[in-house]
Amino acid sequence: MSVSNISRRNFLRAAGLTGTALLVGLYFPSGAEEAKVAAADSAVASDIEMNAWIHIDTNGKVTIFSHRAEMGQGAYQSVPQIVAEELEVNLNDVNIRFAQGDRQKYGNQVTGGSSTIRGSYKNLLKLGASAREMLIAAAATKWNVPVTECYAEAGHVIHRPTGNKFHYGELVEAASKLEAPKDVVLKKRSDYKQIGKPLHRQDTPLKTNGKAIFGLDFKLPGMLYAVVERNPRLRGTLKSFDASAALKVPGVKKVFKIQTGVFQTFRDGIAVVADSTWAAIQGRKALTIEWDDSGFEHVNTPDIYKKQHELINNEEGLSARKQGDPDAILNTATQKLDLVYETPYQSHSAMEPLNCVAFYQPDKLEIWGPIQAPEWVQDYICAQFKLPKEKVIVNMTFLGGGFGRKAFMDYPHEACLISKETGTPVQVVWTREDDMTQGPYRAGISYRCQGAISNGQLSALKFRMAGQNTAHWQGGPKDRANRSTTEGFLAPYYKSIKDISFADVPFETPIPNIWWRSVYASTNGFAYESFLNEMAHLAGKDPLDFRRGYLNEEREQKLIDKMEQVSGWKLKNKGDGFGVAITECFGTTVGQIVKVSKKNGEKVKIDKVWAVVDCGWYVNPDIVHAQVEGAIVMALGAATTHEITFKDGLVEQRNFYNYLMPRINDMPLVEVHIMENDANAGGVGEPGLPPFAPALTEAIFDLTGKRIRKLPFDMATV
The missing domain is CATH 3.30.365.10 (Aldehyde oxidase/xanthine dehydrogenase, molybdopterin binding domain)
Known part of the structure; x- marks a missing residue:
């Protein structure tokens, strides 16, 4: 979808945000090595597709969309801590939301290689500073005073000679109409108030009070649950199976063969779909299967x-x-x-087992889960299902550990295959035994x-x-x-x-x-x-x-x-x-x-x-x-x-x-x-x-x- 076809109101509505706001983002001009900053109004007018953004509403609440996953490594804390520093807001006034997978809009979204901060901190600093300067400029215009007489602090712009101040929320409408500054002066490290400080993590309360949504927590109306029985030998195929006993297990709805992508090969499996994960696991135990383990090396x-x-x-x-x-x-x-x-x-053995929710519909295929590489998943699913990029939507949840394993595409692929077969949203869950015996390692x-x-x-x-x-x-x-x-x-x-x-x-x-x-x-x-x-x-x-x-x-x-x-x-x-x-x-x-x-x-x-x-x-x-x-x-x-x-x-x-x-x-x-x-x-x-x-x-x-x-x-x- 071209940005030029999105009105500002629809852009905000699609992001689930309020209608009057300052929306500041980054974009990469063709051939440019460094990101540029733009406000939403100028981005829409210039047909610029921004790849990350700050949203400040009329209450002064700041939301930043993060293109990277949170799997315990601290991105959920560090990214807003960077933005809050240059934006001059208290960290408690910053929300962070996971962005959807979109290679064209966000570039590299793979949470791996310890790259979230080292790959984006300079752009995030510039983004926060640019939004701050736009708010200061809006305040100076309202007061009809020189910009040099104004400064930002704790979510306010203050006029130094008089002590007058505006809350950021009072300035967003005027600031949103301004062009983002081409160059901003960033703080010296010695002047930081929040960066370099051991501030408490924003995700800790969510993870202790039950509000954090991990993949296993995500639910959709009418969702079914699935497990997959896979050949215990890593290159084995399926010869035959009998699902009659499995289908007699209370709650089991459907049993069928699937083939899931594993790099350049495919893995045979039998999906058992039920109205609960427990019923699906019991149904899987009742399967009678004959595997074909010929034609490949049995390693020792x-x-x-x-x-x-x-x-x-x-x-x-x-x-x-x-x-x-x-x-x-x-x-x-x-x-x-x-x-x-x-x-x-070695096995990855993350504490949260592999899982993923998918909902295949005639007009789109949407995925939710603990995913380290949303754009890789999007690329792979588009290729496998022969769908255009705009039809495949990948949403990240919190990850209970990843270590590289959750940057792989097999478990989202399974969820998509099963949802397409059942016509319902489906959550596929791997047991610890599935994870440990199937790899990759x-x-x-x-x-x-x-x-x-x-x-x-x-x-x-x-x-x-x-x-x-x-x-x-x-x-x-x-x-x-x-x-x-x-x-x-x-x-x-x-x-x-x-x-x-x-x-x-x-x-x-x-x-x-x-x-x-x-x-x-x-x-x-x-x-x-x-x-x-x-x-x-x-x-x-x-x-x-x-x-x-x-x-x-x-x-x-x-x-x-x-x-x-x-x-x-x-x-x-x-x-x-x-x-x-x-x-x-x-x-x-x-x-x-x-x-x-x-x-x-x-x-x-x-x-x-x-x-x-x-x-x-x-x-x-x-x-x-x-x-x-x-x-x-x-x-x-x-x-x-x-x-x-x-x-x-x-x-x-x-x-x-x-x-x-x-x-x-x-x-x-x-x-x-x-x-x-x-x-x-x-x-x-x-x-x-x-x-x-x-x-x-x-x-x-x-x-x-x-x-x-x-x-x-x-x-x-x-």
């Missing part, structure tokens, strides 16, 4: 890693990055290491790491990885290295170490794989940082001092200074084990130091973790702390308690009784420190995860002398 976990080890030991792979000639140095070096590290497959990866020491200095590094490439599952070219082969490795190393190479040795299985919190940095970080720790010992150097010698940039040096200071690294007691790792992903560097100890007759205990975060510009320190703490919990589980394994093509883990999560008594104290600087914003939700495992295993070595090169491992046995 030991075979996966045996093949990976063969590959990295016998093939050079596809070059991801190379500088100098590390092979020549390794061939002649007398001090060198050649080691293999191994990381496991974080790929398990093996790494071969080689390095040389010459005259006490690190002279060459050579890394090869063998593991599934997410791009291959999405139809990407198979003759190119995994673009994430170097993820997690700090850029300053390339300046100080002249001979380095990274290679991806292609490896494939029928197991679907996808992004997982911090993506490949979660596995790369363990291998690369563990190897640097081992190289430090080969060189006879302290592992933190060793890194300091090669991380020569000012920010990294200050980060190491902070790590030493807060942890007492130089004052370690003889009976304690200390380990270190420093990784970078999504624009943020995190250094962690882990301290462990062991009393007579007891297992090794993790006493404390110090995490130092350089994320540049940030919004809310409490959210930074919470995300790093949560990432460490997840990293602890991935390192010591859980993995996905396969036997005869079947996933062996089904629920939390055999996919074990860390318990509260397993958690150490975690102390988070944020570096203060003026650098651009980096991500926060994911970068706290990669350094934990290598820092932990180094601490265990420091205490016990035992090297751990394979994850997960049992803390009770080290």
Whole structure:
């Protein structure tokens, strides 16, 4: 629908807002790299389609539409906190509403890569400042005074000489008729009143009083409920099924076959539709099914890693990055290491199971649910159902965790297929067993790491990885290295170490794989940082001092200074084990130091973790702390308690009784420190995860002398 065909009144009505308001948004002119600001009136007149906006009504209430999901990472708090700062309103006077999925209007809406703030904070600051300046200009005109005599504060414009003031709501009608300023002066960080402050999250009350709407909470009149029985082998198909017993279960309405998209393939399943999720689950149990499991490999976990080890030991792979000639140095070096590290497959296992509501109607197909990538879902559903974009509407709810899994399209696709077949709105729900046994998973990866020491200095590094490439599952070219082969490795190393190479040795299985919190940095970080720790010992150097010698940039040096200071690294007691790792992903560097100890007759205990975060510009320190703490919990589980394994093509883990999560008594104290600087914003939700495992295993070595090169491992046995 063209903006030129939407009247201002209809635009507001479609958004569910009041008729008289100031509506300010962003748009990207053709070929422009930076967003421009416009008011709704001028946007409509100029045929501009805005991709995000602030709405201020006549009561002065501010609403901002967010194009990103809230899955616990804090976007629901951080986005309005940014806008409120430059708009000069109290955060309590700001509402946030989720925008619908629309690639043309909003661009990238994928909540992943820790990108919500780092990708939009400058535009959000400019948006808030522009709206403020329009309100100040409207007030100055009403008073017939110079704009320079007016300022904004707490939702009011104040005339400095007289103290007269207008509430924002009194100015919106006049302000809405103004052109947005072409340039605005943003505040200095030292002048911030809300950004950088640990303000309470706006979503916390909603999540404690029951008002927050998660996917499972969403209901429509006449809605039915569905579960799907899928082949337990990930490439298996359906031979036949008998639904007669299932249809006798009270509440079961319909049973039929569906085929759901899984990347470039389709998965056979039998949908059971009922008047409650419980009835649908009972109906599914009553199905009689014959599966066809022929024609594809039935994978076994030991075979996966045996093949990976063969590959990295016998093939050079596809070059991801190379500088100098590390092979020549390794061939002649007398001090060198050649080691293999191994990381496991992992399930996402978000606390809120997968679910989605869809309603297929003759004139549109509408979707509601915990969705990380609304425009990807829209693109996929349009292609599968051969519908134009304006006919497919994707609405986001709160997510009870996502970690990358809820950026996938299979569960919305199921809901749409079932709704089309039944002619009613349908909510499809996955059980924990469905989620854990069907994937997609974080790929398990093996790494071969080689390095040389010459005259006490690190002279060459050579890394090869063998593991599934997410791009291959999405139809990407198979003759190119995994673009994430170097993820997690700090850029300053390339300046100080002249001979380095990274290679991806292609490896494939029928197991679907996808992004997982911090993506490949979660596995790369363990291998690369563990190897640097081992190289430090080969060189006879302290592992933190060793890194300091090669991380020569000012920010990294200050980060190491902070790590030493807060942890007492130089004052370690003889009976304690200390380990270190420093990784970078999504624009943020995190250094962690882990301290462990062991009393007579007891297992090794993790006493404390110090995490130092350089994320540049940030919004809310409490959210930074919470995300790093949560990432460490997840990293602890991935390192010591859980993995996905396969036997005869079947996933062996089904629920939390055999996919074990860390318990509260397993958690150490975690102390988070944020570096203060003026650098651009980096991500926060994911970068706290990669350094934990290598820092932990180094601490265990420091205490016990035992090297751990394979994850997960049992803390009770080290």
